[in-house]
Amino acid sequence: MIRLDNISKQNGRQLLFIEASAALQKGEKIGLVGPNGAGKTTLFRMITGQEPPDEGLVLVERGVSIGFFSQDVGEMSGRSAVAEVMNGAGDVSTVAAELAALEAALADPEQMDALDANVERFGEVQARFESLGGYALEGQAREVLAGLSFSEAMMDGDVGALSGGWKMRVALARILLMRPDVMLLDEPSNHLDLESLIWLERFLAGYEGALLMTSHDRAFMNRIVNKVIEIDGGALTSYSGDYEFYEQQRAMAERQQQAQFERQQAMLAKEIKFIERFKARASHAAQVQSRVKKLDKIERVEPPKRRQAVAFDFLPAPRSGEDVVNLRGVHKRYGNKVIYEGLDFLVRRRERCCVLGTNGAGKSTLLKLVAGATAPDEGTVALGGSVRMAYFAQHAMELLDGDRTVFQSLEDAFPQASQGSLRSLAGCFGFSGDEVEKKCRVLSGGEKARLVMARMLYDPPNFLVLDEPTNHLDMATKEMLIAALAQYEGTMLFVSHDRHFLAALSNRVLELTPEGVHQYGGGYTEYVARTGQEAPGLRH
Incomplete structure (x- = not known):
């Protein structure tokens, strides 16, 4: 559905991606991981076309709908939370807006001269609204908002009166109601209480489209994803399985790379020792030259990149009363x-x-x-x-x-x-x-x-x-x-x-x-x- 082909991207002086490739297929639920600043949000923005790669291609299959939730939700005010959520539901929201305008026109005495045309158009729009499942939409919007812990009063109140954290839930609900072919979710688990988090977990587990998401919540990630893409040092590496399996695979790959690196270092040290010992002897000149050439041709194994995880040791806390x-x-x-x-x-x-x-x-x-x-x-x-x-x-x-x-x-x-x-x-x-x-x-x-x-x-x-x-x-x-x-x-x-x-x-x-x-x-x-x-x- 979505393919990243040899993409390179630089942000200021930082190289985020160097000829990196990955793919998102139908039905895959992928966790995107990597250290802060590695380029996770930039990757989302490239997929949605908000910014292009410097080199390479981002290919999205024709007709594939994408819903993107990010932490930057923008301004919201002037309508209820339910209306705001329904407004993101694609064609049906446009039809709903026209239906509301026609209802107002039919009730307006000043527009009586256009009554016949409006009645006829109202019938057409109403039929279209019904065929798109419009009458079920409000119920679905309320169900999603209830899942994200909204009370009825909050659903019907002005969305502008909500705090930033609640507005983020409204923005998330819009994407969930839209049910696009592909969901891109950047930290959807932020600002959610435990009940909402578990509800979202179940919703996404039952979602039939493709999913690419980031999250700092280990349990949430573990229960949803069936594949992990890691951004590390400009490369994209794919691992099949959940987050726990990815961690095991990554640790195993690091151990293997470390062992390979150590074996090669030992071999190089042995060769260099021989060269240093015999380079001044004419009788060993051919052997020395042969080994120097061999060393030049060897592809060096890099040691595994060390994760910056520093342990913090507490000073002992003074004892309190019982x-x-x-x-x-x-x-x-x-x-x-x-x-x-x-x-x-x-x-x-x-x-x-x-x-x-x-x-x-x-x-x-x-x-x-x-x-x-x-x-x-x-x-x-x-x-x-x-x-x-x-x-x-x-x-x-x-x-x-x-x-x-x-x-x-x-x-x-x-x-x-x-x-x-x-x-x-x-x-x-x-x-x-x-x-x-x-x-x-x-x-x-x-x-x-x-x-x-x-x-x-x-x-x-x-x-x-x-x-x-x-x-x-x-x-x-x-x-x-x-x-x-x-x-x-x-x-x-x-x-x-x-x-x-x-x-x-x-x-x-x-x-x-x-x-x-x-x-x-x-x-x-x-x-x-x-x-x-x-x-x-x-x-x-």
Whole structure:
């Protein structure tokens, strides 16, 4: 359906693709992977014709429809979320617009002289709308929006009043409703809660078209893709199988290449030693010349490219008392909406409690209450003895001083630390070389999240309160963070929609449901086994 033939592409001084080739066939569901800045978004833009390759061809079969979801959703306002979603559904949306205009014309007394023509045209347009499945379209649009966690009020309200994250869901819903022959999805799992993520997973698993997508969510990628295309060093390499199989294949290929490289290096060293030893002897001149020529002709094996995944070692956190935070009889409401009524909840030392609940259940509110960012209407929230807490929330990224560089921001937080240890810290969180000189104002969402996390974990508190800490983080940084937090000896209370993160780090679950608050001993994996569901909103 889509073929990339020997494409080359340069972005400024960076070579993104060098004579790279790949193909997307009917029914394939492909995960596109590669380090940040490797050219994943550029590849999507070349396929959609938004920018051409410098060399080579991008070939799309005649008549193939393509739907492209990117993080850049543009302006939306002036109509409901449902209308916005339906507007992306191809021909049927154009016909729907004409039908609405004709309905208005038929009701307009000033257009009575054109009544017969309008009635006739209305009949034609209505028949066309029906044949395209137009009357079923609104129901389908509402079904998709409900799957992405929209309430009826949000579906019918002005799309312009929604936050950026919800507008992204509207843009995603437009592509899903359109059901094109090929879907290109750039990070569709960003900004989704766990229920929406699992709904999308099921939708895409049942989608019959071809799919090319990027995602930083390992479980999501693993359950959908049946092929992986990796961008690395300007080349495109295809691997059959899911994401886990790709990782195994890649690791095996790296081991084989390393062994080949080492064998060749040993052979070269032996040959060079012989040449050095006998080059001055006339009796060995012919042999020496023969070996020099042989060395010149040998194709050198390159060592495997090393992934930049730096381990981060925590300083030990100071010990807290046994009771870390205690909520007693907590009531909290926003306007008429009751969030908590008489909540009792105790977190003890070394517990790693993950909080699960549908949108609006009060997950972030609970973390704000614990962190002191909001006060209960009634009841008490008490931190235990010797508790040093750090709170990570999305707004923490807005508090960075835009005029300071990454390195200055770390220096401001830790004036006593040595330059070497701060550079090492920056490197662990993905800021290598000149990247530490970037001003905070130009950092992406992911870079800001990494910087805030670095500042929080360098001198670790003994109680971490984390609200969606993996939003914006790529897989390599997530793995580093999971490995670091697995060694952390303090207490954690956290919200996350990343199932790999939840399963790796939790040892207790707090579930917020409309029926009440449920607590489970054991981590997220045990919770799934016990309830038979991966998220509270999926229970029947």
